[in-house]
Amino acid sequence: MTIKYESQRIAQHFYTFAVLLFLVQVVVGIIAAVQFIKPDVFILNFNIIRSLHINALVVWLLVGFMGATYYVVSEESEAELWSLPMAHFQFWATVVTVTFVVLGYIWMGINPQANSPVMGINPLNEGREYIEAPRWADILIVVSVLLFLLNCVMTVLKTKKWTGIQGVLLGGLVFLALMYIPGMFYTKSMVKDQFWWWWVVHLWVEGAWEIIAGALLAFMLMKTIGAKREVLEKWMYIEVGLVLFTGILGTGHHYYWIGTPRYWLWIGGIFSSLEPIPLLLMVWDAFRTTREARNVANRAGLFYTVAHAIFNFVGAGLWGIIHTLPQVNKWTHGTQITTAHGHLAFYGAYVLLVISMIYVTLPAIRGVKEYNTSRAYQAFWWMTISMVFIVLTITGAGMVQTYMERMMGLDYEAVKTTYNLWFWILRAIFGVGFLIGVGIFVVDFFKLGKEPAAAMSAAPEKA
Amino acid sequence: MSNKGARNLFIFGSLFFFVIFLAITFDTLGKLDKRAPEITKEVDEGKHVWHKYDCIGCHTIFGNGSYFAPDLTKMAINRPRSYLKRFLMDPKSVNANAAMPKFGISADEADRLIAFLEWTSKVDTNGWPPKPILAVAAGVSGPELSAGQKIYRSQGCSGCHMINGIGGTTGPELTHVGSRRDRNWLHEHFEDPSKVVANSAMPSFKHLGDQALNDLTDYMLTLR
The missing domain is CATH 1.10.760.10 (Cytochrome c-like domain)
Structure with missing residues (x-):
């Protein structure tokens, strides 16, 4: 396996930044987990740690998508990127912007008054979950994304090979960029604030991102086992179509209790209950294609791809549908049940997706035909088993909280500090397990294909 | 289905649902300030x-x-x-x-x-967060019972009706009755149920007097 176009190498820059942010995300995640047990354990308060945890996540996934997309667009267009220098500029601009945003959060953590408004705008932190990045950073991020999209589209126009995969991939990315805009203006009403905020958050993770996932799934199945493009693309259209048919109106499941009209209970309840269907279809697609495969070109890549499809369905689908009906959600909304769903959904749908893309494309970028896959599997099992237990402990905590606080009427703090204490302790322990998995993955990322051939023993694949 | 058919279904189907979403959004935005x-x-x-x-x-x-x-x-x-x-x-x-x-x-x-x-x-959140079932039953949730709530209890209304998960299932659930019925309907209904609901099995509570029925109606109207 080698790359056909020199500019595909740019993906590696993005992957490296993504992988380092992933490490940061998990380290601060463990600090946050300990703060659930002892709130004042670290120099930065929970709100700053939590902002870092979720922002690092969003940014590293986006950066991973960008790297993967540059690779895919060049491959599918059968051409070098339109402008490699612009891709480099866009990469470094993103790194610099993200670094300043992170420094801003830390500064605000040490001195909260540093976030006092300048001309009516908070300079360090917008104080809105997931889109905490201040307005100046929003604008720079938009510029970066526009340059990125321009580069991709111009590359496609060079040869005009509009394959289904790259059409859907770029369509998803344009949709992603457009859906960033509703989060960029101030509204006086907290109800409207949250209304538009969900356009960004929901239409990203249950819309645009799932479209990107559908396109990349097809690409990865094609590359790892040489599955037929015709068939893959047809099912891809059906999958991403169903994602949007259910997911757009599925936004309604966030409009039950924020001050929006009651009819959203019906719309959200019905459409979000259908949201797991396309995710199940993706699992079936992955298994069907794999079963027909005779020549597996990249075992670890295929392994992660199929795992991504499965955990996308379990995390985003199953863990979502359990509390999506308004009758249930009325009691569970805003409890740890949501946290549990968030963790497994992001892990299964997007963390595994970006890691899959890394394992599918990195060997080619590094120019190796075979590589030692043992660390790839080790990392997978450490991360996945740990994440499953993290999710089970938080689900347990959420059930206790729903019952004791919401149904019995006990105080929030009493439930958190007393009855759920063991869940927090177990969660922190499994968090360390997850960090071990990430550590193995990071080592593998930097070493893949760079070790002498002798070290590449055919390590037995653990099942 | 051909690939092209699947692609068109994806594109136009998605646009269709997005347009519906925009239309409902437009309706919602017009209603938010009133809530x-x-x-x-x-x-x-x-x-x-x-x-x-x-x-x-x-x-x-x-x-x-x-x-x-x-x-x-x-x-x-x-x-x-x-x-x-x-x-x-x-x-x-x-x-x-x-x-x-x-x-x-x-x-x-x-x-x-x-x-x-x-x-x-004070935002109308469709009844969220719900009042905890057990705390409500034990009477430790929220302020002193209103006059209407006292009548609801003394008359044993919960024998047949349910509010927030507590009570019987013989009569209609009252958790959101305040958003379904208006003052006149409720008052008239307490005086003579079968007059407004044909074949109603509920007895008349006219004997409680106007003041009591007004209090009870006030309480019902808080259940939204």
Whole structure:
């Protein structure tokens, strides 16, 4: 396996930044987990740690998508990127912007008054979950994304090979960029604030991102086992179509209790209950294609791809549908049940997706035909088993909280500090397990294909 | 289905659902201001304070946020203003066990933040958060029972009707009766149920007198 176009190498820059942010995300995640047990354990308060945890996540996934997309667009267009220098500029601009945003959060953590408004705008932190990045950073991020999209589209126009995969991939990315805009203006009403905020958050993770996932799934199945493009693309259209048919109106499941009209209970309840269907279809697609495969070109890549499809369905689908009906959600909304769903959904749908893309494309970028896959599997099992237990402990905590606080009427703090204490302790322990998995993955990322051939023993694949 | 057919289904189907979504969004935006009190200057300034200190980094509001600290949607209802103000300015001075650090929130900022939280507490959230079933049953949730609630209890209405999960299932559930029926309908119904609901099995409560039926109607109208 080698790359056909020199500019595909740019993906590696993005992957490296993504992988380092992933490490940061998990380290601060463990600090946050300990703060659930002892709130004042670290120099930065929970709100700053939590902002870092979720922002690092969003940014590293986006950066991973960008790297993967540059690779895919060049491959599918059968051409070098339109402008490699612009891709480099866009990469470094993103790194610099993200670094300043992170420094801003830390500064605000040490001195909260540093976030006092300048001309009516908070300079360090917008104080809105997931889109905490201040307005100046929003604008720079938009510029970066526009340059990125321009580069991709111009590359496609060079040869005009509009394959289904790259059409859907770029369509998803344009949709992603457009859906960033509703989060960029101030509204006086907290109800409207949250209304538009969900356009960004929901239409990203249950819309645009799932479209990107559908396109990349097809690409990865094609590359790892040489599955037929015709068939893959047809099912891809059906999958991403169903994602949007259910997911757009599925936004309604966030409009039950924020001050929006009651009819959203019906719309959200019905459409979000259908949201797991396309995710199940993706699992079936992955298994069907794999079963027909005779020549597996990249075992670890295929392994992660199929795992991504499965955990996308379990995390985003199953863990979502359990509390999506308004009758249930009325009691569970805003409890740890949501946290549990968030963790497994992001892990299964997007963390595994970006890691899959890394394992599918990195060997080619590094120019190796075979590589030692043992660390790839080790990392997978450490991360996945740990994440499953993290999710089970938080689900347990959420059930206790729903019952004791919401149904019995006990105080929030009493439930958190007393009855759920063991869940927090177990969660922190499994968090360390997850960090071990990430550590193995990071080592593998930097070493893949760079070790002498002798070290590449055919390590037995653990099942 | 051909590839082209699948592609067109994806593109036009998605556009179709997005247009529907836009239409409902348009309708919703027209209704939001009526479901919440007016936003005064102080409330808006309070929202700025809310963003400045990244409150959502620990708390939730309308159930959305960080799940690390209590939900604040209705906090201003359950705590006296003077307590909230002192707590916001220096949490550990009023509650030694408080997990919240001292952020340096000024007296002015605290007042505005409380005005903001008083505003959120009055938003019509379709009954969220629900009153805890057991606390309601034990009578420890919220203020003194209203006159209407007392009549509801003394007449044993919960033998047949359910409110917030407590009560019988023989008669219609009353959890949201206030949003379905108006004052006249309810009053008339208490006087003579079968007059407004054909074949109603509910007895007349006319003998309780006008005052009592008005109180009971007031209570029903709070159930939204």
